[in-house]
Amino acid sequence: MKTTVSHGVFALMLATAVAASAATFTVSPTSPGVFDSNNTVGVPGDPAPGFPISSIASNGVAKTDAYFTPESLFGRSVTVGEVAQISYWTKTGTTHTASPYDWALTIYTKPYAGDVSSASWYGDRYGAEPYFSSNLSDPANTWNLWSTNGTSNQLRFFESTAGAPGASFGTYTDPNWSTFKTQTALSGQPRASEQILFFSWQTGSDWAAGFKGQIDGVTITLTDGSVAKINFEADVVDADGDGIPDEFDHCPNSDTRPKVDVNGTEAGQTTIANTVDDEGCTIQDLVNALAAKAKNHGQYVSGVTNLANQLKAAGTITNAQKTEMTTGAAKSKSGK
Numbered sequence: 001m002k003t004t005v006s007h008g009v010f011a012l013m014l015a016t017a018v019a020a021s022a023a024t025f026t027v028s029p030t031s032p033g034v035f036d037s038n039n040t041v042g043v044p045g046d047p048a049p050g051f052p053i054s055s056i057a058s059n060g061v062a063k064t065d066a067y068f069t070p071e072s073l074f075g076r077s078v079t080v081g082e083v084a085q086i087s088y089w090t091k092t093g094t095t096h097t098a099s100p101y102d103w104a105l106t107i108y109t110k111p112y113a114g115d116v117s118s119a120s121w122y123g124d125r126y127g128a129e130p131y132f133s134s135n136l137s138d139p140a141n142t143w144n145l146w147s148t149n150g151t152s153n154q155l156r157f158f159e160s161t162a163g164a165p166g167a168s169f170g171t172y173t174d175p176n177w178s179t180f181k182t183q184t185a186l187s188g189q190p191r192a193s194e195q196i197l198f199f200s201w202q203t204g205s206d207w208a209a210g211f212k213g214q215i216d217g218v219t220i221t222l223t224d225g226s227v228a229k230i231n232f233e234a235d236v237v238d239a240d241g242d243g244i245p246d247e248f249d250h251c252p253n254s255d256t257r258p259k260v261d262v263n264g265t266e267a268g269q270t271t272i273a274n275t276v277d278d279e280g281c282t283i284q285d286l287v288n289a290l291a292a293k294a295k296n297h298g299q300y301v302s303g304v305t306n307l308a309n310q311l312k313a314a315g316t317i318t319n320a321q322k323t324e325m326t327t328g329a330a331k332s333k334s335g336k
């Protein structure tokens with residue numbers, strides 16, 4: 001009996017897991033497709049909480065629009081009513097009392113019969129600006145979370161559909177998301193059943209010049225439990241192409257020859273694959289460092305022997321390869 005009950009619970013969980021999607025998308029200033037990122041720069045080493053390892057910022061030159069379709073985030077179309085929660089982090093140099101400028105959320109719906117938008121490519125346009133949020137708690141130079149559901153910094157939503165009677169760009173008394181999405185659009189149609197065209201984060205064309213605020217860590221949750229996260233990241237620079245980004249690479253200009261050579265300036269390739277360690281140093285980097293440091297041949301041979309012992313102990317090389325290294329170093333002219 002117990003087995004039957006457990007099986008039933010498991011089947012239910014499995015059914016839920018299949019229905020809901022979960023994915024994280026990493027987006028950098030050079031990401032193709034989803035992102036009109038001409039005016040963003042990477043900010044290495046300064047991520048929002050939970051979205052390592054970096055973030056992006058407006059470059060202070062001109063407007064940025066980042067567009068994401070529901071199809072790319074969830075693998076399917078999504079209605080306004082299906083969006084349960086949205087949150088994202090920003091970091092600017094001032095409070096929003098001192099300056100209202102910040103990355104704003106804009107949601108576009110697909111064109112529909114009876115929409116009143118003067119722009120043909122979308123139906124309705126909905127916005128939320130951080131500075132209008134209820135219960136502002138927004139210290140300067142700190143990552144602040146803006147969300148549809150938080151007790152502080154809860155976003156208020158307005159409809160700014162171009163050409164629609166009554167369209168606005170927001171007030172301090174606009175409704176929160178859970179109310180807004182159940183209301184009637186300016187077209188007279190219910191918002192909840194409309195299909196979303198884009199989730200978008202933008203800076204303003206009027207004020208983007210001079211704005212260098214950061215953004216990171218978007219989370220969108222649907223009513224079926226599906227979650228899409230967008231992790232904004234600086235572009236990874238890996239100058240020596242060893243897979244370890246420059247900022248973490250202890251040997252940023254690695255010697256990446258295919259096989260290790262302990263024979264100094266004389267050709268003497270071993271059978272050892274010149275692998276890279278977690279710190280971005282190849283075995284050859286370590287050998288080269290020993291050769292550079294050795295005051296005499298004995299020091300070089302001793303250093304290579306120690307290295308060979310470590311590599312053998314770590315399982316990186318075989319016993320025979322350890323011998324290749326030690327005898328190769330002994331035959332070399334390094335240090336002489």
Ligand SMILES: [Ca+2]
Pocket residue numbers: 047048051052053054055216217231232233
């Ligand atoms: Ca990030």
Ligand SMILES: [Ca+2]
Pocket residue numbers: 238239240241242243244245246249251252280
């Ligand atoms: Ca590297």
Ligand SMILES: [Ca+2]
Pocket residue numbers: 240242244249250251252253254279280281282
């Ligand atoms: Ca390296």
